[in-house]
Amino acid sequence: RKEVEQDPGPFNVPEGATVAFNCTYSNSASQSFFWYRQDCRKEPKLLMSVYSSGNEDGRFTAQLNRASQYISLLIRDSKLSDSATYLCVVNSPYSGGGADGLTFGKGTHLIIQP
Amino acid sequence: DTEVTQTPKHLVMGMTNKKSLKCEQHMGHRAMYWYKQKAKKPPELMFVYSYEKLSINESVPSRFSPECPNSSLLNLHLHALQPEDSALYLCASRGQTYEQYFGPGTRLTVT
Numbered sequence: 323r324k325e326v327e328q329d330p331g332p333f334n335v336p337e338g339a340t341v342a343f344n345c346t347y348s349n350s351a352s353q354s355f356f357w358y359r360q361d362c363r364k365e366p367k368l369l370m371s372v373y374s375s376g377n378e379d380g381r382f383t384a385q386l387n388r389a390s391q392y393i394s395l396l397i398r399d400s401k402l403s404d405s406a407t408y409l410c411v412v413n414s415p416y417s418g419g420g421a422d423g424l425t426f427g428k429g430t431h432l433i434i435q436p
Numbered sequence: 437d438t439e440v441t442q443t444p445k446h447l448v449m450g451m452t453n454k455k456s457l458k459c460e461q462h463m464g465h466r467a468m469y470w471y472k473q474k475a476k477k478p479p480e481l482m483f484v485y486s487y488e489k490l491s492i493n494e495s496v497p498s499r500f501s502p503e504c505p506n507s508s509l510l511n512l513h514l515h516a517l518q519p520e521d522s523a524l525y526l527c528a529s530r531g532q533t534y535e536q537y538f539g540p541g542t543r544l545t546v547t
Contacts, residue, residue: 354534365538366479387528409478413534416499423492424536426478 328410328427339400345393345410353422354413355386357395359406360429366409369395374383389430397432405434439463440539442527448545451517457542459510459527465537467530468510471504472523473541479526485510517546 328345335341347355355372370377372384372393383396393410410427440461449455459468467486471479484492485504493502499521503514510527522545528536 356535363524363543365541368535368537371533371535422534423481423484424479428478 323330323399324426326410326412326425328430330428330430332367332431332433334433334435335400337402339434341400341404341432343395343397343408344364345395345427347391347393347410347412347425348352349412349414349425352391352412352414352425355377355393356411356413356424357384357409357428358409360409361400361406366411367427369408400432400434402434405432407431414434440527440529440537442525442539442542444542445540446456446543446545448547449514449517450547451519453517454513454515456514456528457512457525457544459512459539460508461529461537461539462508463529463531463537464507465529465531466507468504469528469530469536470510470512471475471526471528471538474523512542517544522546528545 326347357369358366360366370379370384372386374386376385381398385394407429409429412425415422422430443458470482470486472482473479481494482496483502488504499516503511524541524543525539527539530536
């Protein structure tokens, strides 16, 4: 299976800072793109889908560049509660058709410091 | 409501035991997934059910046996597991734009 690559971190940043995560994917047939957040010992939770036109949800902005196969996430005015692992996730069809699945990056660990 | 439920939350079993993990969703999603996650690693896909039929088995050992009794339920039957199978087992269902919603997981320890 093709890979999704992201910087594992950890990123240690002060509260209020802006944080940027980057991710690249290798399967050009990938169809859908997401950022998930996972807290320690919890399940991954969908943070936002990522669209080619770019999309924003409050302090979070995601961008997709299909030509470069590159995805980004920007967190502005970071809060202590943003501390978590951020997973770059790509949905791709399986060979043979009939199903698809998510491929996860290894995750970037973010620590917001007071 | 984007809730996926899983039971039990925790499970400790011996290598000769047989147990089952259960997953339920009532969002009308027609694709459901089992993942295995070890500490500090991303989730790894095990099985995909699409319209209640097994469509993907990612070379999972036969000691793991999935079952989809209906469109809302997904089971994972466990038998003769090994200590290295200890992990967090996550169930997910897929929404209309291919996003997946995860249950809280079952933390499995094999002794």
